[in-house]
Amino acid sequence: MGITITEAAAQRVQNFLANRGKGIGIRLGVRTSGCSGMAYEMEFVDEIHEDDQVFEARGVKVIIDEKSLVYLDGTEVDYAREGLNEGFKFNNPNASGECGCGESFTV
């Protein structure tokens, strides 16, 4: 298993990193909060921690800590456009339900 990333998402991440001027890759994470229990997080990474797992897909380093990986294993990261809005989308096979706004999920 692991994490996969679509071409559109990979290109976006590379653009963002290039514009930012520094950073190794992106960190995906899960934290317990939000109206459905868990919430996704996405951050730039400047340093890799001990308990991190590093996946490389389409030239992009995706970094996840072990605890979050449990909930995210098998997830595909996509970049999507919805109306005026655009951003990253997680296709997570582990998630069984989402809150109405979609910002948090349950396993």
Add this chain to the structure above:
Amino acid sequence: MALLQIAEPGQAQAPHQHRLSAGIDLGTTNSLVATVRSGQAETLPDQQGRHLLPSVVRYLQSGIQVGHEAKQSEVDDPLNTISSAKRLIGRGVDDIKTLGSQLPYHFVDQQSSVPRIKTEAGDISPVEVSAEVLRQLSERAEGTLGGPLEGVVITVPAYFDEAQRQATKDAAKLAGLHVLRLLNEPTAAAVAYGLDKGAEGVHAIYDLGGGTFDISILRLNKGVFEVLATGGDSALGGDDFDRCVAEWIMQQAGLDENVSHGMVKRLMHAACQAKEALTQAEQTEIEVAIDPDNSWQGSLSREQFNTLVNPLVTKSLMACRRTLRDSGVSVDEVQEVVMVGGSTRVPRVREKVGELFNTEPLVDIDPDRVVAVGAAIQADILVGNKPGDEMLLLDVIPLSLGIETMGGLSEKLISRNTTIPVARAQEFTTFKDGQSAIAIHVVQGERELVADCRSLARFELRGIPSMVAGAARIRVTFAVDADGLLSVSAIETSSGVQANIEVKPSYGLTDQEIETMLRDSIAHADEDKQARSLREQQVEAERVIEALQAALAEDGERLLDAAERQQVDVALETLRSVSKEGDQAQIKNQIAELEKSCGFYVERRMNQSIQQAMSGHSVDEFDK
């Protein structure tokens, strides 16, 4: 699921806690909205992918059109299509009399201090027009970000005065927006390039838009951008470049000046296209239809184009030099030059500006969007999406704020370039015995005489208990909030009576006048100083006359015989007329003269009051 953005390390926020914010460049011709997402500030396009929103609103009985749709009706329906709200906002009816003659609108003749434009959908104020533009942009931002905006930063020209800033803020309120801060346009451009994070120093912001040219000299000092000077030309811009090329085409095509309105439009359009093509290309082909059967074809080289527009570029450079002189810094001190406005894409402009300032101008950020981008960065910080140690950019007051004192003099409470927010207080007193009210006249400007400053507001403090002149203690406090908006309060400290006011749009000055205010204050410094000391002397003379008259009314009959009374009256009259003539030294002499000639009377009054105090007591009592 919701779409995610990438956060800085350690700053990912819990769901439903994203604080959404936007920066808005509310322009004269076009407006833009930008926001920070995934660490980057970007302007936001509409559904059709257009970033610029024309600042045009059309008022119809059936509803309101904003932007592109409204702009199309500008020619066919000029009376209901309002496109210059920024030129009118915060102005009074008096300004409109001069400005209005250049605009096609029907202004409503009414007593209110805010001008209103007659349209099919009712009478509209410039504030309402700007509010529609802001609402459109905020809806675009909310649609893009997927939630309501916590707050916005709106940019305004550096030379906007209090009334124009307040009116802009009112427009935002009307659009349902929370304004985090109004930011000066040149400051926003500097922020977009991160100059606020760089070393302290002087920067120039060269802003050549479609119809106006602004140059601002900023100094970054302890994290604060001071506006050292602003200047420019309110009738110089990209349209003039197009006109130059259009005239050249007419010459080449052998057209005389009497061409049709439609032909002029086609010529301007072709000229604009040629100008844009020459930004990249060394040569471009031009084709203009002259009549249904004929068209003119020709080619224009970059070199020819440069020759055509050279006089315009030189004109802007002259304004730069003038403004530099006003700011008191030399060309060598300018570290960075930021290019703003679509017309700075013209290679000749970049080249010449680079030559003048002896540095490569900053052009990496789209010059049409750079102001909005800077505003978005500020908004992101102010709304609380950055950690606390991030430097919070401060702004300064562009023109000094003060109140009118006796003799029509301006007493400055807050001097220009003071960082905001700020509050300053000063004590004033009464001029006459038993004075029960004091008029507070708030003015803005650098000049010594109130007549040369801009009047912002007037209010009265009433109910001052009866006291002799100079005994009342009236504390006047000026407070300017982070948006540069002013509130003034006055309190008589012994009795506690108080009054206050917030500066609202009333009446004011034209663009040109505001811009020249700073320049005038330097040019007239000596003259002003003299005028000030003359007025001060005149006030002193008035005070002496006032005091003497009060004394005469009280005991003149008793203490003076007819001849003496006449002597005093003559001296009084002489001082009065000398004071009117306006020679400072003479007034001073005459005051001394009067004190001498009336000395006996003053002495007599003193003796009398001592006698009164002692009567009924024995001398022994006073010895103890």
